[in-house]
Structure formats: structure tokens, C-alpha cells
Amino acid sequence: MVGETLAGPPGDCCFKAVQHVGEPRGTIEKIADVETYVARPPQGESDKIILFFSDVYGALFINSQLIMDYWADNGYLVLGLDYFERDSYAYHKDKQDWDRQGWMEQKQERAAVLLPPWIEAVRTQYGTDKKYVCVGYCFGAPYVMEHIKTDWIAAGAFAHPAFLNEDHFRNVKQPLLMSCAETDVTFPIESRRRSEDLLVEQKATYYIQVFSSVEHGFALRGDMNDPVQRWAKEESARGILNWFNHFSN
Numbered sequence: 001m002v003g004e005t006l007a008g009p010p011g012d013c014c015f016k017a018v019q020h021v022g023e024p025r026g027t028i029e030k031i032a033d034v035e036t037y038v039a040r041p042p043q044g045e046s047d048k049i050i051l052f053f054s055d056v057y058g059a060l061f062i063n064s065q066l067i068m069d070y071w072a073d074n075g076y077l078v079l080g081l082d083y084f085e086r087d088s089y090a091y092h093k094d095k096q097d098w099d100r101q102g103w104m105e106q107k108q109e110r111a112a113v114l115l116p117p118w119i120e121a122v123r124t125q126y127g128t129d130k131k132y133v134c135v136g137y138c139f140g141a142p143y144v145m146e147h148i149k150t151d152w153i154a155a156g157a158f159a160h161p162a163f164l165n166e167d168h169f170r171n172v173k174q175p176l177l178m179s180c181a182e183t184d185v186t187f188p189i190e191s192r193r194r195s196e197d198l199l200v201e202q203k204a205t206y207y208i209q210v211f212s213s214v215e216h217g218f219a220l221r222g223d224m225n226d227p228v229q230r231w232a233k234e235e236s237a238r239g240i241l242n243w244f245n246h247f248s249n
Contacts, residue, residue, distance in 0.1 A: 003166025006191040009104060010056055010138055010162045020224055024065035026072070032121035034114050037065055037080040039072035048131045048248045051122070051147070052080035053140025055220055056104075058088030063220050064137075067237055074241055077126070081118050083111040107139075108163070115143060128152065131248035135240055137220045138162045138186075148174040155247035157240045159219035162186050169198035175205040177243040179236040184216040209239055 026039035037052075037059045050071055054064050059080030068078040082088070084107055092098050123132075133155045136144040141161030145168040148156035157177035164187070176199070180192055192208070199206045211218060211232040219236040222229035 003168075003170070004194075005165050006169070006195055007141065007161040007164035007187040008185075009101075010186065020063045020066055022062065022066045022069075024062060025069055026065060026078075028060065031079070031081065031125065032114075032118040034118050035060070035082045035086070036118075037068060037078075037082070039065070039068040039076075039078040039080075041072050041075050041077060043075075046075055046077040047129075048076050048133070048244070049122075049126060050076045050078040050244065051119075051132060051134040052078055053134065053136035053143040054080060054083075054088075055138035055140060055217075056084075056089040057221070058082055058084045058086075058090060060086070061088065061090050067220065070237055071241055071244075076244070079122060081114065083107070083114050085110070085114075104139075111143075119147075123152070133157075133244045133248055135159075135244075136161070138217070142168060144176075145169070145172075148172055148176055150174075155244055157243055159236055159240075160184055160187060160216040164191075164195075166194070166198060169195050170202065172199065172202060172204045175207075175243070175247055177207045177209070177240060179209045179219050179239060180211070181214045181216050181218050181232075182210060182212045183214070186216050207239075207243060209236060211236070 026037050028035055029038050052068055059082050068080055072078045131154050134144050134147050135157045137159050141158040142163045144156040144158045147153045149171050153174050155175040159179035160181055213228050214232045218232050222233045224230045
């Protein structure tokens with residue numbers, strides 16, 4: 001029996017985005033036959049690897065690429081698989097009468113097929129002796145929760161999640177950072193507090209950021225011309241970096 005829903009499916013807030021400006025420096029490579037954005041650290045390789053699970057705009061969207069580049073600039077190898085297979089929301093955002101719900105259901109089913117062999121291929125290619133951490137945004141949050149129940153992930157983090165229920169917060173083995181917006185209809189304050197209660201009950205290691213004056217999507221799709229949104233987005237990314245540093249060094 002599945003526990004009570006805490007974070008609902010992506011709503012209108014999840015499909016709004018301000019495209020960020022910058023020049024991605026990573027490469028797109030295939031791992032397990034899935035296109036993957038690979039952001040390498042200045043030294044080329046790293047013993048610390050971030051697995052990036054994107055929101056509905058996908059790992060190949062510039063906002064996703066730029067935040068992966070940021071973590072790579074700070075010493076990580078970052079891998080973001082395109083589980084939308086070049087069919088993310090970014091390719092549909094201007095369409096009228098588009099079946100958003102049907103698309104989401106299809107993509108969830110497809111991600112469930114693509115992820116296990118991709119994870120296996122990553123660990124084979126880069127080694128099981130590395131320090132792996134994972135981060136997810138919105139659509140990608142459940143994959144973080146799945147992997148922090150394993151023994152080989154050192155820590156996880158998510159921002160403004162979707163598709164979470166109480167069971168996702170049970171049997172957590174690894175540290176979890178939650179980066180949250182004060183205003184979030186997908187993951188409202190009651191759900192955030194219930195998720196904390198569940199983590200406390202099992203004595204999990206966790207950290208919760210809550211940013212006022214921002215909404216769901218701030219950590220990846222906020223308006224960088226708005227000082228409040230820009231600070232929240234950048235502080236969220238810094239917080240996730242410091243969290244991963246703490247558990248992977």
C-alpha cells in the first residue's frame with residue numbers, strides 16, 4: 001500500500017521557466033545508449049560524482065547544464081541523463097491543447113526503464129570505488145529518494161519535488177538535503193513538515209532549506225534578473241554543493 005501523497009504531480013508552476021544565460025561547457029555523450037550531459041571538473045576527472053535527475057525541462061536544457069557546470073567547476077564529475085530522450089517539455093511548451101498528463105505518465109514509465117541500466121553502466125564505466133551523490137529537481141526527486149535507500153550513494157538532495165509519497169521518506173539510509181520554497185502548491189508546507197516528521201522518526205540525517213519570497217521552480221528556473229530569486233537559486237546550489245562536500249570528502 002502506497003503512503004499518503006506529499007508532493008503531487010507537476011502543476012502549472014513546474015512548467016514555467018526563465019531561461020538562463022550562459023555557455024554550457026560540458027559534452028553530450030551516450031551512457032547505456034542514453035544521451036547524457038557530462039560536466040567535467042577542471043582537472044578532467046574526479047573521485048566524486050553527482051548524478052543529476054532533471055525536472056520536466058530535461059538535463060539538456062541550458063538551465064540544467066549551467067548548474068551542472070557549476071558543480072563541476074567545484075571539483076565534481078556531473079552526469080545528467082536525458083530520460084526524456086529529446087522529448088522534454090522544452091520541446092512542447094509552445095503547443096496548444098497538448099496532452100501534458102499523458103506525456104508525464106509516458107515519461108515516468110520510460111524513465112523507470114532507462115534508469116537501472118544507466119546507473120549500472122555509470123558504475124561500471126567510472127568505478128564502484130567513487131563517491132556518488134545524487135540531486136533531483138521536481139520530476140527527478142523520486143529518483144533521489146530511491147537511491148538514498150541504497151548503500152552506494154553517499155548523500156542526496158532535492159529541490160521543490162514532485163511525485164513523492166510517505167513511503168519515499170521511509171527506510172532512508174543516506175543523508176538528505178531538501179531545498180524548498182515557502183510557496184509551493186506541489187509540495188505545500190504541511191507536506192514538508194510531515195516529511196520532516198518521517199525523517200525524525202527514523203533518526204535520518206537531513207537538512208532542510210526553506211526560502212521565503214520564492215515559489216516552486218526557484219532553484220532551477222527562477223528569474224536571474226530578480227535579486228531575491230537569484231540569491232535563492234544560487235544559495236540553493238551552494239548549499240547542495242556544501243552538503244555533498246561534507247559527505248564525499
